[in-house]
Amino acid sequence: MSGRVIVVTSGKGGVGKTTASANIGTALAASGASVALVDMDIGLRNLDILMGLENRVVYNLVDVVEEKCKLRQALVKDKRLPNLCLLPAAQTRDKTAVNAEQMQKLCTELKGLFDFVLVDSPAGIEGGFQNSIAGAEEAVVITTPEMSAVRDADRVIGLLEARKEEIGQYRLVINRIRPQMVKTNDMMSVEDVLEILSVKLLGVVPEDDEIIISTNKGEPVAGTENPRAGLAYRNIARRLRGEEVPFIDLNSFNVTWFDKIVKIFTPVRA
Amino acid sequence: MQVLNWFFRNKDENVRSRAKDRMRLMLIHDRLELPPDRLASLEEELIAVVSRYFEIDRQTTRFDLQQYERRAALIANFPLLRSKS
Numbered sequence: 001m002s003g004r005v006i007v008v009t010s011g012k013g014g015v016g017k018t019t020a021s022a023n024i025g026t027a028l029a030a031s032g033a034s035v036a037l038v039d040m041d042i043g044l045r046n047l048d049i050l051m052g053l054e055n056r057v058v059y060n061l062v063d064v065v066e067e068k069c070k071l072r073q074a075l076v077k078d079k080r081l082p083n084l085c086l087l088p089a090a091q092t093r094d095k096t097a098v099n100a101e102q103m104q105k106l107c108t109e110l111k112g113l114f115d116f117v118l119v120d121s122p123a124g125i126e127g128g129f130q131n132s133i134a135g136a137e138e139a140v141v142i143t144t145p146e147m148s149a150v151r152d153a154d155r156v157i158g159l160l161e162a163r164k165e166e167i168g169q170y171r172l173v174i175n176r177i178r179p180q181m182v183k184t185n186d187m188m189s190v191e192d193v194l195e196i197l198s199v200k201l202l203g204v205v206p207e208d209d210e211i212i213i214s215t216n217k218g219e220p221v222a223g224t225e226n227p228r229a230g231l232a233y234r235n236i237a238r239r240l241r242g243e244e245v246p247f248i249d250l251n252s253f254n255v256t257w258f259d260k261i262v263k264i265f266t267p268v269r270a
Numbered sequence: 271m272q273v274l275n276w277f278f279r280n281k282d283e284n285v286r287s288r289a290k291d292r293m294r295l296m297l298i299h300d301r302l303e304l305p306p307d308r309l310a311s312l313e314e315e316l317i318a319v320v321s322r323y324f325e326i327d328r329q330t331t332r333f334d335l336q337q338y339e340r341r342a343a344l345i346a347n348f349p350l351l352r353s354k355s
Contacts, residue, residue, distance in 0.1 A: 147293055154297050161340075185286040192290045196297060198339045 003034075003111035006118050006240070007136035007167075011152030013123030015144045016175040019211060020233070021120035022050040023222035024140070027237030029084035030223055033115040036075065038106075039089035040132040041122040042097055048088050052079060052218020062090035062097045064106065071109055080223060085114070095127045100134035107135025116240075125159060133163065139170035140202060140236075145177055145188040154197055171202035173236060178207050179250040190250075203236035204247055205229050298335050298342045309333070309344075316346060325351040 008021045018041070025037040039047035042062065048054045059074035064087070071087075078084035087110070090097060110117045121132035133139065139160050143153035153172070160170045174190055181187035188196075190204050208229035214221045221230035222237070235245045299306070313333050320326055327349040334345040 147289055147296075150293055151296060151300065154300065157340075158301065182286070185284045188286055188289050188293070192286065196290065196293050196337075198337075 001112060001115070003113075003115045003117055004138060005107045005111055005136045006116065006138045006140060007121055007133050008118060008140045008142065009121035009129060009132060009156055010123065010142040010149070011125060011156040012143075012149045015142050015149050016205070016211075017123070017142050018046050018050055018120055019215070019220075020140070020142050020173060020175065020205075020236075021118050022047060022220045023229070023233035024237055024240070025084060025116070025118050026051075026078075026081065026220040027222040027234045028116050028118075028240065029078065029081040030234075031237060031241065032083070033241070034083040034113075035116045035118065036085050036087060036110050036114040038087045038110070038117060038119045040103075040119055040128060042089045042128065043091065043094045044122065045089040045091045047120050048076070048086060049218065050215055050220060051086055053086055053088075054218075057088045060088045060090040061106070062093050065098050065102045071106075071113075080219075095122065095131070098131055100131055103131045103134040105135075125155060129156075129159075133160070133167065137166065137168055139167055140173055140240075141170055141199070142173045142175055143193065143197075144175050145182075145190075145193055147188075150188070150193055150196060157197060157199055169200075171200045172197060173203045173205060174201070175205045176207045177204055177250060182250075190247075201247070202239055203232055204250065205232040205236075206250060294337060295335065298337060301340070302342060309335070312344075313346075317348075320348050322354070324348070324353050327351055 008017050008024070010017050021037055025035045029035040037047060037051070038061065039045055048057050053076050056076045059069040061074065063069045064071050064074045075085040075087055078086070107117060107119070119132050119136055122128035141153050141156055143149045157170065160167050172194070174193055177190060178187055182189045190201070194201055206228050208221070208226070210221050210226050211229050214224070222233035224230055232248065235248065238245045298304070317326070317331065330349045332347040336343050336345055
């Protein structure tokens with residue numbers, strides 16, 4: 001078997017890389033593919049929490065690289081999906097604990113075992129990011145419709161483009177879009193961001209409070225019936241598998257009659 | 271106070287298009303690694319060169335940075351009045 005190694009990255013922190021990794025991984029696995037989630041945020045481990053697996057971590061990525069354990073020993077099986085595994089980051093080490101060569105070797109080994117290897121990159125464009133893209137063949141760039149996030153995404157796209165030989169394609173996920181704010185011209189739209197970045201779109205994820213709840217539960221929304229962010233992530237997974245899935249009409253949700261009334265009585269900050 | 275702000279809010283203010291314009295200009299500079307004053311000095315030099323050959327209308331001379339895909343283009347527009355001998 002030779003799987004696909006896909007890095008999930010963003011440049012800016014806090015835009016939802018780890019949430020996206022957890023949800024895309026869950027959705028891919030739920031659709032039948034075997035998936036390895038690799039947490040590359042060494043020193044700031046978080047993907048295990050989002051997956052609800054923090055109590056099951058024994059070994060980690062650095063242990064594997066340093067040959068303190070076998071790869072299979074470090075892989076943590078998901079609670080619900082037997083074909084989904086997590087390779088946790090080390091919490092007590094830092095980004096210099098691994099290098100690009102070791103990562104390439106690790107990714108080669110992982111893609112022999114799984115259909116999809118999703119590498120959750122740390123924020124920034126330094127060592128941790130460079131290691132994360134070292135073994136990748138595709139990239140998913142996450143941004144939000146905020147200026148700082150779009151600027152950092154552009155920087156990352158520039159760096160990915162410079163490695164065209166290795167990274168064949170990269171696509172964009174626009175996270176936390178708020179349709180109501182776009183409507184009132186207070187936030188950049190999906191089209192605006194796409195036009196500015198000139199990049200292919202993989203998905204649009206609306207702002208959804210369920211994300212916070214699901215993090216607290218340790219159950220990614222993509223594995224539930226959630227019709228907003230959950231559906232968006234399930235659609236992203238289908239697109240990654242090569243299906244043509246139309247983008248959801250953002251105006252169809254998030255704006256209930258209650259929101260509308262609240263909006264009328266909420267003074268708008270100019 | 272907030273209510274007053276709401277009433278006096280400038281309806282024409284479109285934060286979204288302002289963000290988009292700022293974003294576009296910023297990214298062109300980022301991608302080219304262009305220092306902010308660099309373009310102004312180029313514009314001055316271009317005007318000087320064209321002025322050696324033509325009398326130009328300085329009032330309507332325009333420089334514009336445009337984005338094509340992920341590349342930038344500098345569009346210069348020199349309205350020519352007459353050639354210089």
